[in-house]
Amino acid sequence: MRILGLELRRSAALGAALITVVIGVGALYVATGRWSVGWMALAMTIREYLLLLWPLALAAGAWQGRREHRAKVGELFTTTARPRAQRMLPVLGAMALTLAIAYLLVTGAGIAWIITTAQHLPLLNFAVVTGVGALSLVAAAWLGLGVGRMLPALVTAPALGVAGVLLVFFSAVRLDDWLAAALTPVHGSSPFHAYQTIDNRVSGSLAISMAALAVTGLLLFVAGGWRGRTAALVPLVLGLTTAIAVVPRDEDVLNWPIDPVARxxxxxxxxxxxxxxxxxxxxxxxxxxxxxxxxxxxxxxxxxxxxxxxxxxxxxxxxxxxxxxxxxxxxxxxxxxxxxxxxxxxxxxxxKRLGVGYDGTCQNGDEVVERAAAYWLMGREPQSDVGIVPGMIFEDPQINAEAVRLWQGLRELPDDEALARVTAVRDALLACADVTGLLPGSAR
CATH class of the missing domain: 3.30.2010 (Zincin-like)
Structure with a gap:
């Protein structure tokens, strides 16, 4: 524990963890509306931000991995009786401990934001998604340690950081969905609907590949020669093969699966x-x-x-x-x-549509007629959807002008007749019939 404490103070572990917390919490709080709906949205959003955090952990590990070369003590340490692996374990432990805690601190910062509003907590699913995210961060750091010790050049850490961004991004968008789900921690994490989750089988396959990556990084870091470094590839190959073999192939499981309880x-x-x-x-x-x-x-x-x-x-x-x-x-x-x-x-x-839902199959609607009828029911002059309908940023001004004209025509009719006209519009919408010409003054 004393040696681990020294590593925490003198290595790059605390600095890497601090950067992870700052960037992770900053990214969360810049766009709280993306995950304020609840617990799973928070867990998936943090996983999505691994697009930034994973390469950073990779680069931090590489920077730490070249420490002996930077201090020019490699030959000195080889003369000691203490086994190489025993000397390396505190460094591995420090990086793993601090980065895992950093990931949990980012998660905790998000929980503090939603704790009073979020109600549905799928505890197992939330814990699995969060745990696999933390594991992937540790795997990146350990892989960076191994590569940094093997290639202790000054350019290794920044080069690995850039390569990590490209690797995570292009793995997510270029590979087949089932393959990306087994290999990249950001697949399936972009929230598209409020009931979205990540299937535990997908998380399990990713955990296998990330654990294999971590073991490979560990073996590269403690290896003393080319044989050890070659042997380090064995767990990586076995792990990736296993992950690919067990990952689901069903598109509904891989992409935006629905939590039925949340819905x-x-x-x-x-x-x-x-x-x-x-x-x-x-x-x-x-x-x-x-x-x-x-x-x-x-x-x-x-x-x-x-x-x-x-x-x-x-x-x-x-x-x-x-x-x-x-x-x-x-x-x-x-x-x-x-x-x-x-x-x-x-x-x-x-x-808006007189209480009639829109299923995308009926194409006989008329925005002008529907708006005039709806606002007659509400008893006020029609308004543009801009500023009312969420996400609407532009509308042809002629639409509302025509709706106002039809609304005025309805107001000139006796209430019973106007109601009959509006009812006819609703009946037409229910029957997927043409509503054009059902209001006075509308084109036929």
Missing amino acids: ELVCTEDTPTVCVSRVHGNLLEALTPLAREGLTILSKLPDAPTAVHEDTNAYVSGDVRPVGDDVVTIEIRTDERGGLAHPAAVVPMLV
Whole structure:
């Protein structure tokens, strides 16, 4: 322990850990909205940031690996009776300990941000994803130690850092999905939907390859000659072969898999019913009054929806599930603190298509007609979607101008007739029929 303490003070281990924490926490807090939804989003985002942290650990290990050459004590140490491996273990331990703790500190900084809002905690899955991320960081450092000792040039560390970035990036985007999942720690970590996870079988195959990489780095670091260095490749080959053999081949498992428990709906006990996914359970209280306001507006229509559900479809993976006509769905977004983002958009988004969901198969919609009808129900003049619909940054001004004109035409009609026209628009949307010409003044 005394020797380990000396290594912690005198080696590059603490410096590498400090850089890891600073860059990791900084990257997290620059874009908190990417992972504020919950625990798995946090774990995957940190894994994604290994695109930066993994090459840094590789370079730090290489810098530390050339210490004996830099101090010109290599020949002196070879004359001692102490075995080479015994001399190297404190360095290996210091790098592994500090970088693993650094990874956990980055994770802890993220947990501190979401601890009061995140509710759904898949403990085993979260621990596995986090543990494999820490293991991959240790593997990078140990591989760097081995390469740095074998090639103790000043340029080795920066060259390995650059090579690490290229290796991780191109492995993730160029290799087949199943191969990338077994070899690179960032595969499948980019969050595309709130219910996303990383399958434990994928994490298991990656853990095998990272452990093999770590053992190879260790053997390279303690090897005394070319035979030892050649033998160091054996665990790497065996580990990568095993990882490739056991990694799943199913695209639904490899890319953006869904945690079914996170997607389960939790609902209000009273009616009108409002439901959100379990991962968004903390938003139910804030969403409920807004959702019920939207249902009250839609209740002017005959056979109007009587419940609001979060849209839990995972469109990126093609997992789309239909809902009944009595349910209107809404996409839920979280803000940087894990709360309900864009609350002012909830009611307009619920009424936008008169409570009719959009499944991508019906192409007979008309934005102008739908907007005029929706705003007539809301009792206010139509507005551009820019500034209301999240993510909308541009819209042809003519769309809203035409919607205002049709809305004014509805207002000139008796209420019963105007309601009948709006109802006809909704019926057409439900039947995937053409809505053009259903409002007074619209083109036929």
